[in-house]
Amino acid sequence: MSGAATIRQRLPDQxxxxxxxxxxxxxxxxxxxxxxxxxxxxxxxxxxxPTLVTIEHEISPEPTRVGSATxxxxxxxxTGKPVTGAHIAIETDMSHAGMNxxxxxxxxxxxxxxxxxxxxQMAGDWVILLHVTLPGxxxxxxxxxxRGVRPN
Amino acid sequence: MxxxxxxxxxxxxxxxxxxxxxxxxGHLFRWRYARPLLQAPLLGLSLVMIVHGxxxxxxxxxxxxxxxxxxxxxxxxxxVLLCAGNFFCLACPFxxxxxxxxxxxxxxxxxxxxxxxxxxxxxxxxxxxxxYELFDLWSSPWWTAWLxxxxxxxxxxxxxxxxxxxFCKFVCPIGQFNFVASALxxxxxxxxxxxxxxxxxxxxxxxxxxxPISDLVTIRGCxxxxxxxxxxxxxxxxxxxxxxxxxxxxxxxILSRLPASELMVDPLRSGIGYFSRRKDLAALVIVFTFxxxxxxxxxxxxxxxxxxxxxxxxxxxxEAPILGLIFTFFLIVEPVLLLGVAAxxxxxxxxxxRALLPLAVRYSYGLVPLGFGxxxxxxxxxxxxxxxxxxxxxxxxxxxxxxxxxxxxxxTLTGLPANVVQVVEIGFLVLGFAGSLxxxxxxxxxxxxxxxxxxxxxxxxxCLVLWSASLxxxxxxxxxxxxxxxx
Numbered sequence: 125m126s127g128a129a130t131i132r133q134r135l136p137d138q139x140x141x142x143x144x145x146x147x148x149x150x151x152x153x154x155x156x157x158x159x160x161x162x163x164x165x166x167x168x169x170x171x172x173x174p175t176l177v178t179i180e181h182e183i184s185p186e187p188t189r190v191g192s193a194t195x196x197x198x199x200x201x202x203t204g205k206p207v208t209g210a211h212i213a214i215e216t217d218m219s220h221a222g223m224n225x226x227x228x229x230x231x232x233x234x235x236x237x238x239x240x241x242x243x244x245q246m247a248g249d250w251v252i253l254l255h256v257t258l259p260g261x262x263x264x265x266x267x268x269x270x271r272g273v274r275p276n
Numbered sequence: 277m278x279x280x281x282x283x284x285x286x287x288x289x290x291x292x293x294x295x296x297x298x299x300x301x302g303h304l305f306r307w308r309y310a311r312p313l314l315q316a317p318l319l320g321l322s323l324v325m326i327v328h329g330x331x332x333x334x335x336x337x338x339x340x341x342x343x344x345x346x347x348x349x350x351x352x353x354x355x356v357l358l359c360a361g362n363f364f365c366l367a368c369p370f371x372x373x374x375x376x377x378x379x380x381x382x383x384x385x386x387x388x389x390x391x392x393x394x395x396x397x398x399x400x401x402x403x404x405x406x407x408y409e410l411f412d413l414w415s416s417p418w419w420t421a422w423l424x425x426x427x428x429x430x431x432x433x434x435x436x437x438x439x440x441x442x443f444c445k446f447v448c449p450i451g452q453f454n455f456v457a458s459a460l461x462x463x464x465x466x467x468x469x470x471x472x473x474x475x476x477x478x479x480x481x482x483x484x485x486x487x488p489i490s491d492l493v494t495i496r497g498c499x500x501x502x503x504x505x506x507x508x509x510x511x512x513x514x515x516x517x518x519x520x521x522x523x524x525x526x527x528x529x530i531l532s533r534l535p536a537s538e539l540m541v542d543p544l545r546s547g548i549g550y551f552s553r554r555k556d557l558a559a560l561v562i563v564f565t566f567x568x569x570x571x572x573x574x575x576x577x578x579x580x581x582x583x584x585x586x587x588x589x590x591x592x593x594x595e596a597p598i599l600g601l602i603f604t605f606f607l608i609v610e611p612v613l614l615l616g617v618a619a620x621x622x623x624x625x626x627x628x629x630r631a632l633l634p635l636a637v638r639y640s641y642g643l644v645p646l647g648f649g650x651x652x653x654x655x656x657x658x659x660x661x662x663x664x665x666x667x668x669x670x671x672x673x674x675x676x677x678x679x680x681x682x683x684x685x686x687x688t689l690t691g692l693p694a695n696v697v698q699v700v701e702i703g704f705l706v707l708g709f710a711g712s713l714x715x716x717x718x719x720x721x722x723x724x725x726x727x728x729x730x731x732x733x734x735x736x737x738x739c740l741v742l743w744s745a746s747l748x749x750x751x752x753x754x755x756x757x758x759x760x761x762x763x
Contacts, residue, residue, distance in 0.1 A: 190753075217688065217718035219415040220756045221336045221343040221669075223663020224690050247577055249415070251335055266337070275577050275753050 176202040179254065181240070188250075188273045193242040195252065197230055206236020209259040214240050219249040247275040260276055295530035296520070305530070308495070308521055312372060319369035322424055328673055329421025339417035341424070342667045343662070346414045352657020353455065354652050361463040362454045365444070365514035370431040374443070377432050387442040394452065394556035396561055401449040402607060405567050409574045410599055414756075441499035444514050449516065456564045457648050458510035459641075460535045460711065463670035464514055465520070465528065466504070472527040474506035481528065495522045501547035504528055508540030508545040511557070527649040536711050539641045551641055558637040561612045565647030569745055570606040572654045576752035604722060614741065616639060618734040626724045626731035638723075639735050644714035646739055649708015650746045653701035653705065660700065663691035701750055709743040 161178055180198040195214070199207035212230035217223070223246065230240035252268040296302040306308050314721070321344065329341025336342035353364050373393035413419050434443040445449050467473050478485075481504040484497035496518045504519050520528045542552050551557060573579050579602075586598050593755055619635040622628060628635065675685065691697075720731035 148472075217335060217337045218756060219336055219347070219412070220658075220693065221345045221414070222658050222665050223337065223756075225337065225687050227688070247753055249757045251334075272757055275755060 125254065128165060141249075177207055177256070177258065177264060179256070181252075181268055183270065188244060188270055189246050190244050190273060190276050195230070195240050196233075197238040197240075197243050197254070199236050199238065199256070207258065208232065208235050210238070211257040212238050212240070213255040213257075214242070215253040215255065216242055216244070217251045218246060219251060244270075244273045247273050249273070284460055294468070297529070301525070305517055305520065311366060311516060312375075315369050315372035319368050320488050322369045322428075326421045326424050329417040330426070332673060332676070334417060337416045337665065338669060338672060339420075340415065340669055341417040341420040343496075345420050345424075347658050347662045348480070348644060348666055350655040353454075354648075354655045355659075357454060357457045357461055358648075358652060359462070361461040361465075362458040362510060362513060362515045365451060365454055366516060368451075368514070370428055370448075371426055371444070371514075371516075372716050374431050374435045377436060379438050382439055383435060383439045384439050386437045387440070389445055389527060391446055393446070394560045397447055397449055397452045398556065398559050400447065401452055401560070401563050401567070402603065405563075405571060405601065406603055409570070438585055440501070441514065441516075445500045447510055452560055453564065455511050455513070456561055456644060457651070458513070459539050459644050461510055462532055462535050463530050464510055464533050464538075465515055465517070466507065466531045466533075466545045468527050468531070470530050472525050474521050476525060476527075478524065479524035480505070480522040480524055483522075484518075487522065497522050498547075503546040506544070506546040508541070508543050508548075509544065511538070511548050511551075515672060536645055536715055538758040539644055539715045540722075542722075552634060552638040555633070555637055558640040561640050561644055561647070562615075563607055565643040565650075565742070566607050566611050568647045568650035568654065569742070569749060570603065572650065572749045573606070574604075574747075575754055575756055576749060577755040578752060580755065580757065613736050618738045621734035622731050624644055625734070626720070626727060628731060629721050639716060639719055642712050642719060642735055643739070645711025645715060646708045646742050646746070649704045649706075649711070652704040652708070653746070653750060656704065657694075657697055657701055659691075660697045661694055663693045664689040665691065698750070702747075705743065705746050705750065708746075710740060712739045712743075 127257055130185045138210040160265040180200075182196045184194050184196075197212060199210055210230070214226075214230055216226040216228075226243050226245070228240045228242060230238035233239045242252070250270040250273055252270060254264075254268070256264040256266065258264065294302075296305055304313075307313075325341040325344055325640055332339050332341070336346075356363050411419050413423060430447065433445050435441070452667065474747065480486075480495070480497060481498045482501075484493035485495040486493050498519050499516070500512050500514065502512055502519075504523070507513070515530075539551075542550055544550055548554070548557075582602065583595075583598050586601060587593060590598075592598055611659055615636040616632060619632045622635055622639070623630065623632065630638075667689050668687045671680070671682045671685040674680060674682045716735040716739065717728065717732045720735070721728040723732040
């Protein structure tokens with residue numbers, strides 16, 4: 125007898141009368157779908173267009189390796205003038221969920237030029253999130269991808 | 277079903293521990309709507325994950341779809357399988373949607389005979405592992421959300437056309453993973469007393485309970501063709517409890533048993549046949565075991581060196597063919613070599629009069645504990661080191677709605693320290709190794725009662741090779757890149 129033979133047994137057709145599915149589930153599903161729609165609508169609400177600020181970055185050492193590094197950020201406005209007095213909070217994350225994020229504050233080393241220490245705890249792809257608060261109180265978010273941080 | 281209308285059997289002291297006898301839990305499981313009750317929260321969670329994956333933050337550590345899927349779901353899944361049984365299949369949200377859809381569209385076809393085996397699901401299991409690496413599903417909320425959507429659609433299409441639990445038994449890759457891993461679970465859905473089943477004439481556990489005149493099924497029997505009196509082990513059992521509800525004698529429980537014991541015996545199993553004759557099941561076990569190592573290999577530094585070397589040798593810069601070669605080596609070449617040599621050695625040394633393939637098939641089930649140990653180590657690493665990340669990600673998701681009633685996200689919350697988790701990982705690997713040695717020795721004793729060591733040693737060597745590879749992988753520096761071939 126083949127090992128798979130018993131799988132071939134025919135099961136009787138079973139049309140099940142299930143009042144829960146008739147009454148409760150449809151209403152419950154409709155509620156969940158409505159909630160999901162609302163969530164989607166909330167997530168896609170319009171945001172105010174930000175001030176035009178250019179952010180240039182430089183990470184050293186190059187190529188980036190596991191361990192300490194430094195990021196230098198240059199902020200300039202639409203006319204190319206350095207943006208001074210900004211507050212920049214930096215967050216470093218891996219591309220995989222669940223890894224330890226890193227946090228740092230960038231300090232203004234010279235006009236419009238901000239410097240912060242970074243710590244890459246693991247090899248792989250990292251993302252640097254910049255949470256920038258401009259002198260006028262306006263907030264900006266920027267993302268910098270750091271591909272292939274190498275092992276030591 | 278009204279539990280009070282069913283004669284409750286006395287439980288002799290010699291019977292194993294029965295979860296159905298636990299006050300509260302037993303009542304819950306006996307309740308006809310226990311399954312929808314458990315499925316509904318997971319369905320809600322799945323919908324939230326889909327919405328957040330498609331419309332939420334694009335960064336994986338900030339998104340519920342990636343965080344819940346690749347950290348928490350996988351970790352909880354393997355721990356529940358290890359500590360209890362296949363309770364995820366019981367609470368499977370896809371089946372709730374299927375039940376709902378079947379109110380609208382009754383399936384008309386039976387699953388095609390050539391596909392009534394595990395080959396399709398083995399292929400899909402490999403495909404999931406392959407796409408996970410190729411498209412870096414772990415780093416993409418968008419892809420993760422579509423994977424969940426795809427799963428719902430597949431369930432609806434397959435079980436919309438085909439009767440019974442065709443998707444669970446013949447298609448679902450997660451289900452196959454659970455079926456194999458639940459061989460190590462301490463609980464099994466099983467009859468309490470065989471005598472009661474012998475006296476039973478209605479066989480409601482498989483046929484379903486029917487109304488006397490109309491013959492309409494009021495309570496479904498097993499949709500996976502597992503006839504309780506001759507069911508052995510957890511293979512193909514989704515813990516749906518249909519048999520529990522259908523049995524008019526309250527003779528089916530969730531009974532304790534020795535984990536992995538079902539791998540050491542080879543009786544004729546209802547709905548399965550003989551393990552030793554099921555090449556498709558052996559292939560599933562091989563993908564389960566070697567895939568565990570492969571999946572972990574994709575997250576450590578040496579994989580990039582291997583990919584770069586292969587790329588240079590073959591003058592290929594695209595990732596898919598290189599990944600295909602690595603998968604071919606890990607899932608075909610390596611198992612064929614290891615199991616082939618071990619089978620040949622066993623036949624020669626222990627003088628077991630069997631062909632190589634049946635021997636390899638029979639002993640391949642001994643690798644299940646090793647494979648599960650590796651999955652446990654891998655998934656629990658991510659789960660435990662990222663245990664608390666669900667809190668800030670949820671806070672962030674709520675805050676993005678404009679009402680941060682859970683407070684501002686505390687991104688510094690992550691999980692247990694990696695050095696603590698590493699001890700747990702090694703514990704799982706040791707447990708898996710020991711389990712595989714016990715199972716293979718049990719099979720060897722059965723095959724060669726006079727000289728079991730001669731049949732055992734080749735397979736112990738295979739286990740040692742795989743265990744050493746697992747340990748080596750565990751101590752490699754992790755490296756997670758989105759583009760493997762980027763340099």
